[in-house]
């Protein structure tokens with residue numbers, strides 16, 4: 001099928017490349033000329049495992065093209081995917097500027113039936129809004145050309161985006177019930193036909209339900225993480241080990257094992273913004289949102305957990321201390337720094353006077369841009385970041401090591417060598433990536449999130465006592 005994808009970010013580029021891999025004829029449009037020029041040269045502007053291979057295979061075969069030419073892109077695709085950003089507005093609601101602009105571009109250039117598929121994460125009612133906009137912009141052409149708008153939210157995760165797209169658990173499609181919508185159903189079924197179990201994987205529903213499902217899913221996952229982080233803090237206070245609790249919880253099939261990792265809070269371009277946007281949607285609908293408020297509050301606090309632990313050890317001021325940071329991206333296998341916990345942690349350490357030695361296997365260039373932006377008003381603090389050339393280089397001479405992003409390569413580093421490299425053998429493990437006993441055997445003190453340090457048991461650990469009268 002002839003497909004146009006508007007926006008070549010994480011979602012648009014993966015959608016385009018995967019659709020081409022399925023044999024569709026895909027043209028990707030972006031207004032960012034530099035990005036398109038790189039893609040046309042065969043360079044991939046983001047780090048996403050497997051994406052380069054897909055592009056390298058499908059671009060030379062002519063199934064995947066990149067352009068900045070709006071008219072050509074509208075003419076190309078019978079199906080027009082909108083996959084542009086929906087960043088948070090000042091009040092937390094989703095800013096629909098780019099989505100509406102993309103719809104306007106389609107209306108401006110279309111002269112035959114188009115199926116407009118919205119992949120961006122958008123508030124409930126946006127498909128309807130896009131429909132109305134198309135009607136208004138098309139004027140008399142609306143009847144001659146015809147169009148349908150469906151909602152097809154994306155559930156891929158960064159770091160495994162290609163695999164998630166090619167083998168999704170399910171594909172949500174929100175669609176109306178008019179004549180044009182029947183054609184939309186047929187085309188969407190054909191589009192996703194390469195999936196192994198198309199008929200059972202496609203979940204059809206009303207557009208509003210599809211739009212809400214996307215936010216509800218992200219908020220549900222964020223809720224699990226915040227709840228686990230609260231349990232971790234409780235485990236720490238009561239002398240239990242959150243990793244054992246996780247094993248116990250996750251083995252109940254009603255709960256399931258995924259998204260129960262305690263740590264230093266969720267980051268990334270979606271959970272934080274989507275939880276906030278759902279709160280805003282609830283406010284506008286005059287519906288209470290106590291759970292979502294709590295999810296956000298717990299997450300904001302959790303990002304500072306490692307700094308709090310450091311202060312407990314070294315005192316309120318960290319002036320004169322050198323702290324190593326392993327991992328800067330918001331999660332492993334990506335270079336995405338959007339709302340990465342590292343930004344709060346590094347910013348706070350610098351504010352408290354520490355010198356920070358940072359390393360990330362992939363996200364160093366993106367991190368340089370992010371910190372330059374965050375610390376634009378504090379050039380002296382920015383100068384206290386040392387950009388290390390390797391994980392061990394970051395650890396060199398540091399008073400403590402903070403594990404912020406759990407890249408697999410960090411777990412392969414020899415603890416004995418690490419102990420020798422640090423000036424004080426203290427590791428604060430923000431992702432519970434190490435077994436405490438492994439580091440303890442190398443003489444390193446390991447403090448996780450909600451974990452019992454090696455050598456301490458319920459009996460040896462001082463329990464908080466409370467008097468009852």
Ligand SMILES: NC(=O)C1=CN([C@@H]2O[C@H](COP(=O)(O)OP(=O)(O)OC[C@H]3O[C@@H](n4cnc5c(N)ncnc54)[C@H](O)[C@@H]3O)[C@@H](O)[C@H]2O)C=CC1
Nearest residue numbers: 007008009010011030031032084085086098102120121154
């Ligand atoms: N990043 C992720 O993992 C996921 C993101 N989403 C949602 O997908 C949407 C896109 O997210 P990302 O890909 O991360 O965004 P992004 O910010 O990485 O990329 C958006 C791209 O759209 C381009 N663009 C903006 N307006 C345009 C226009 N009028 N015409 C052509 N190109 C235009 C921008 O130049 C940019 O390259 C958002 O709504 C997001 O919430 C959904 C699932 C996963």
Ligand SMILES: O=C(O)[C@H]1O[C@H](OP(=O)(O)OP(=O)(O)OC[C@H]2O[C@@H](n3ccc(=O)[nH]c3=O)[C@H](O)[C@@H]2O)[C@H](O)[C@@H](O)[C@@H]1O
Nearest residue numbers: 154155156157158259260261263265266267268270330331
């Ligand atoms: O809408 C989106 O953009 C996407 O948001 C998330 O995907 P993503 O943000 O790429 O990455 P996740 O793996 O979900 O991780 C998000 C954050 O939660 C943290 N996390 C994740 C899982 C966990 O158990 N604990 C935990 O703290 C991660 O470290 C990371 O900071 C969702 O998982 C995707 O389904 C969704 O499509």
